[in-house]
Amino acid sequence: MSATTLVNESALLALPVEIIEHILLFCHPRDVARFSTTCRFSAHIVYRSADQYFWRQLFLSLFDDPRRSVGPAQLAIADPSSYDWKAQLTRRIKAEHNALTDTVDPELESTTLETFASTLEEASSIASTSTDPPDSRNVEWLTNVLSKSDILNPLSPESSENKFRDRLNACLALPTKDRLDAETRREQRNRSRCFVYDVRNYTPDTLWGPYLPNGEVNWKHVHAIVDVVASNLRELSPEDHIARPPTGFEMTRAFSAPGDFSGRDWAGVEGKYIFVFCYFSGTDNHPRDATFFTSGFREATHLIELKLRLVPKDHMRIKFPLDDPPARVHPGYEVLYLCGSITSRGMAIGQDVTVQGYVFMGGDCIPRWRLTSVHEGRPQWCSEGVQIGNVGSAIGVASTWTAIDHGDGKPTRF
Template identity: 85%
Template sequence: MSATMLGNESALLALPVEIIEHLLLFCHPRDVARFSTTCRFSAHIVYPLPIYFFDDPRRSIGPARLAIADPCSYDWKAQLTRRIKAEHDAWTDTVDPELQSTTLETFASTLEEASPIASTSTVPPDSRNLEWLTNVLSKSDILNSLSLSENQFRDRLNACLALPTKDRLDAQTRREQRNRSRCFVYDVRNYTADTLWGPYLPNGEVNWKHVHAIVDVVASNLRELSPEDHIARPPTGFEMTRAFSAPGDFSGRDWAGVLGFDMCASWIIVIYSVGLHSLEASLLIVPYPPHSAFNFSGTDDRPRDATFFTEGFREATHLIELKLRLVPKEHMRIKFPLDDPPTRVHPSYEVLYLCGSITSRGMSIGQDVTVQGYVFMGVDCIPRWRLTSVHEGRPQWCSEGVQIGNVGSAIGVASTWTAIDHGDGDPVGPTWFWKID
């Protein structure tokens, strides 16, 4: 190192600490991380700075907050270094699966730690975490990489983005991707008692591959509909995954945002089905042979035949408006077959029981069809929504849903539906529902 460089370094470190901190705020986090390695004094200066480049993780909701219950245990510098390395690796043409998995895990934790939206904010401030994440992923193809056959972190990020990165791919590749998702969503072998008949892993955690497939099918189909179809679109993108971004008041016990600003709220449900009758006095109905034909297109240990979904194949689109309100547990008229009531895994999140009425847009539904269910926090601190339709006092169709983003996120809930008794010949299908103002 030359004498001139040594002199400049000494001059910089001779400045008051607050001046050095202010100067570093104009730098890219990557350069700040490099500066922290020059000496012990610079490392001490940089230690608290990540909070200026990213959201304060102590304000996050859900898994991230539970993981840092003790703020003193959060290693700010290590997180900054980890994210800058992930940024570099995402922009590098690497095929190392282990390296990619670590990078995707870093991105997923950054998404989790995004700041929530305060209920008093008329114009909520942008999330630094999400700004950085959006910028990095817009210049990377890591979410489209095929070097990882399955990766829960990648599937979670793709589900939260609602797959806009697929627009980089040609039409044929997009069709093949959607058909792979269809094969997973409509395969009845993916719905068992071990997975509670929903998008879960046997250990009780969310199966983000399943959620990703649900979002892929619904989002891809919605994109192909014309405005004249008058089918509502869910709010998508990373900003819509922030905690409390859905309309409503989250100040009371309603941590999941079931209600609006009054004692009731409206939700929109988009339901897709394969070869089914139109709705008849029930949330969903009886399968036609095409559904069975797909599920018997391969042996028990082989993939289903993807050619079932030809280029002209279309699911039936059902749009339902659901009005929900919270009710005491004693008002529940039905009991779910499994895990009822669910285990309360965290004292801050009580089980919320709800009831509602449904109205259809373009379909005939009986006047006495209602919906009952509850919202609870899962073992991985991801909210679960469990609903069932009730007709003439009898439960008929049930839904197992996962909050796509954080608690109370505007992007809504991805779920699967099936018959309440889960019979061998019963159909399954994807749904997506979200709260409207």
């Protein structure tokens, strides 16, 4: 170490603490951590300040303000004034380091993926009055990290059982890195088909939808739905490009979908939707493994336009049991009842087919959409849907549709 360096360091440490902190705010957190190791005084400045002002400012130099988030992130922060800026920033920087390591420690992998998922949840919302909304720092950071990492692309199907990885991949529709060859891509698509079209995954315990028996969202199921739909959309003719849903982390931000969210319609129910309906038929043998799809398999993809509007509960033509939907879980999110009309493209669905249902905020702070198709006053099909991104996100809803009697002739809910 030269004499000049010693003089410069002494001059720096002779500055008021407020000035040193201001200088450090122009540094990356990794450099701040290195500075703290130079001496006891520098460690005291970084880690032993009387309040979290420095860490809050350092956090906000890289990420969105979580106190202004909505939906799951907002509900998870019980007291915004107690947000642990230092712990959260440290957690994200460690996750970045783990993801960019050649081999991710399996014990750290789940924590890293959970950190990425929560970072996406806390991305800034898009105001409905904004014509040119600012970019989200959370989205920019996460996109940059994952573009350099293989953590969303497990080496084998056996190592892919992670709900946070599935949730992130559902938001992207396909893996971040476009490095899969045709054969690998085909195998992945068929694995998703196996899960989506296997009737064993639709039971009363899962409410006939993409849920776990404990009521939580089954993100493996949601990811499989999105993968099947996205793969099928890529095979449609060019004139159907208007039906392709927007993808990418930007489309998961709260209120990124068109609509007015300023009133009671917190979910952005009212408006026009493009519903992509995928199914197969022609066999009594339900798929159990990928070989089912190797030959003789025919899958249909139809586009349905759906117009929805909010209605009072007493306008429902279908009567729901008293416990369905559940009581409001979160004060700011009332149950929204809806009805609408269907217009099909190339699919015979009959005349006078309407949709009724409701949207509610689940106990895990994820919006649920329950719809029922009605023909000649009778319910025909019912749907369980999960908002893929945040509240009012443009990326849309992943849902499953089953017959109203689920094949046993006995309606289970109506």
